[in-house]
Amino acid sequence: MDPKDFRNCMGHFATGVTVVTSETETKTHGFTVNSFTSVSLDPMLVLVSVDRNTKALDVLKDNNFIVNVLRDDQQDTAMHFAGRPQDPKPFEWEKGLLGQRIKHSLAHIECEPWVAYDGGDHVLYLGEVKNFEYYSGQPLLYFCGKFSEVTGK
Template structure:
């Protein structure tokens, strides 16, 4: 059975994600960036993250050989996400150094500064592992992506308690406190 790429994309879009922009120095004067929702933490030792970049994007060939920053976007940065997704719509406020020598976006919820660690073939994408050199966290609410649309948590969201005992040296089993009733 052949898989319809449009229907597969629609199906995969039901996994809600945060929205990031991967930025790095370009070959010209301006830094470059690409909106990415395929981003994940990989390892704490060494500290690694993974981003999946479309082979056709300008950033794809650049991050293989130079530092890059993963900018986690804030709920009010929808237009910035669109800007780096191929619909330029604004002037961009840059932070000259996100921590590894790569530029970062002003106003993001988090900046994760990386140096290239490894890359792997991912079909029409390339999977880049970056070793984290520095990071910054800022207050705010995340910009989310689900079913082809941007979303935000809003003021009425009710977060579930988190039991982080799995991160303890004893290695206890993680069970969300909200499920223990």
Template sequence: MDQREFRNCLGRFATGVTVVTYRGEDGGRYGITMNSFTSVSLDPPLILVAIDRRTKAYGKLPGRPFAVNILSSDQEDLAYHFAGKPREGLDIPWVEGALAPRLGGVLATIVCTPWQTYDGGDHVLYLGEVQEFQYRDGDPLVFYRGKMTSLSLDESSSASAFPSKR
């Protein structure tokens, strides 16, 4: 299978952009940009993030609480910064948390304790048990076909993609 073409195929699925943040062994704050994030369970509340084995975070996240920060449309610089492409003069809006550091100004933050880890080929799948969360309205940062973009929603529209049947 041609891996590039497979990746191009997967790129047709639009995803939100997140930064997973955690404390390192040295007590420092770290993060990694990823779009491999999904909800898993409501009871217990579980989420999943998938981290490439080639990243620095791969060996540092196991056993540590972490926060999934869902980025807003105006936080593209943060996404690139934590993807290993630092932006000169970028002020990172760190927010200290009891379990894990978070980022300010995001659309949502989900703070987790480690639940389980699974082999996922060239990635490792980390399940986290949600301990706390917060969210706000706004437009998300989206990754589609290898590029960052935004998704603007008309908040005044109450139309549902799945209308209820009566």
């Protein structure tokens, strides 16, 4: 089986788009993630899958993180944190309980580290939810290598 073809197959599963932010001693780091899911309600846990080749891997190790669920009008923010910096920055920071988060996101899920698992070429970080907020609006989606939107109800 061809890994590239498998990736194309998995691209047929529409996902939401998030930016995961985390603090270090010197700054706030963020990266775009679509491999994110809820894991448990008791305790409240979420999972973020991080490529071993990304700079964010070390930032998340044993560190708090915030999942910022993006709105349909935050494509530039997603691209900025996917390694294509925008100038001027297409977002504003706001202070959350556990660090800086992206203002005007559809939802914020603030987590303390729970456990990390080997996931092959990724590391699976589970976080215990310590705070969350959500707002009305439409999500930014990713489908077959492109941003997409919810249509109809």
